[in-house]
Amino acid sequence: MDDLKGKVVLVTGASTGIGAACAKAFGALGCKVAVHYNSSKAAAMAVAEAVEKAGGEALVVQGDLRVSAECKRIVTETVKRFKRIDVLINNAGALVKRVPITDVSDEIFDDIVGLNVRSMMMCTKYSVSHMTRGGSIINLTSIAARNGGGPGASLYAGSKGFVSTATKSIAKELAGRQIRVNAVAPGVITTPFHDKFSTPEQLEAMRLTIPMARLGTADECVGAFIYLASEKLSSYVTGQIIEVNGGQYMP
Template sequence: MTDTIPLSARPVFPDLAGKAVLVTGASTGIGAAVAEGFALSGARVAVHFNASRDKAEAVAERIRAAGGEAVLVAGDVTQPGAADAIVDAAVAALGRLDVLVNNAGGLVQRVAIADYSDAFVDQVLDLNVRQVVAFMRAGSVRMTAQGDGGAIINVSSIAARNGGGGGAVLYAAAKGFISTATKGWAKELAGAGIRVNAVSPGVIATPFHERYSTAQQMAAMRATIPMDRIGTPDECVGAFLYLASQAASGYVTGQILEVNGGQYMP
């Protein structure tokens, strides 16, 4: 993670101290920044990863070096039963689950509609929809059993609002599902004291764009941002901490919080 914001200047929410937090896809990008942000607020963090063990270990080491608590949890979220296993592992390590951040996801690849295959469609939906549904079930069941509520934060995208860029329509549609379902889940789980919200990042400098967007595409996207720059993972962290904090956002649920430099204003 690029340290664009000094540790001393990053947001801290004191009521998150001691909370047990699971962040999926936390080895790089926004997930890594969010895991570190929770730790700086005193939360105990389960750093989930799939293939990037070394990067996840680096995140955990940075957390520990700053005096925080971090554990590693591995698993391919697209596999059957993975969500239950990952949540169970996090709870086994931390003792409970107070906050779940459903950050894992990805574009898979840019594909034109004429080239869609059934396998590609399944891959996009498995990575961006089905696994989030599974984590919603696993996380909410655990929180409900604990009996004292919790917070679930999903990750949508500005692509859910505008249909995505070239070759990214299915990814955008999957994120649209997440935004819509977040509102329904919020209503269903409100009685259990579980708040469900989503953060919708705009164009953020992460491995996502390093892999899927050319320099020309990045320049074109930047030209549509009123703040005239690409965002950083650190600049997304405050939104997650705010939505997790009962003291700061206890009356906030079913909301999609946009973090995009003014590129989209609902």
């Protein structure tokens, strides 16, 4: 989209999966992309290289988004380089570990909720003052926010439920500033997330519940983000959750 060329896009968790696919796609549209990562430096550098080869400009920023001060620093580094933020994609998040409710500890609670909830809230908090009219915030939620997720995923599903609900609340808060806030809710997508947390048998069982009879890919999620980022395409869209799940869940 021509209205996205030159826009500054901060993508958290951009080293792999959906975040990496988004960063590359925005780079191909001529955006200035801040590629955030926590531990996967080599993968983040490869994404940044792909962004620049596609015609965009890239900045690689590292930080643990479970820590509020790190969220602030990442936003500050992005603004120092690119002067503003036009699009914030709160993509960072993870299941972390499948844990039955009887085994939930303070440590695992803090890890999961911090990564999925604090990162979104605090990156949004610190980015808003650097956004102007026409800005777009896009949060990554999940089909798990709708159906509770799989075994041992209560904290993950609950944290994504928070993201979905908070998206609507923040959208109301920022509407007067002409900053739109929406979310994308992927279904079963073939990313390192499922490589780590789902067995082949579990993935096959999930596939059988999908009307399109296949799992999705990270690239198939990208269009929703581009649509929500583009004021030309979605200037009157805020507080919405776009489901990308092959028909597995139809609200």
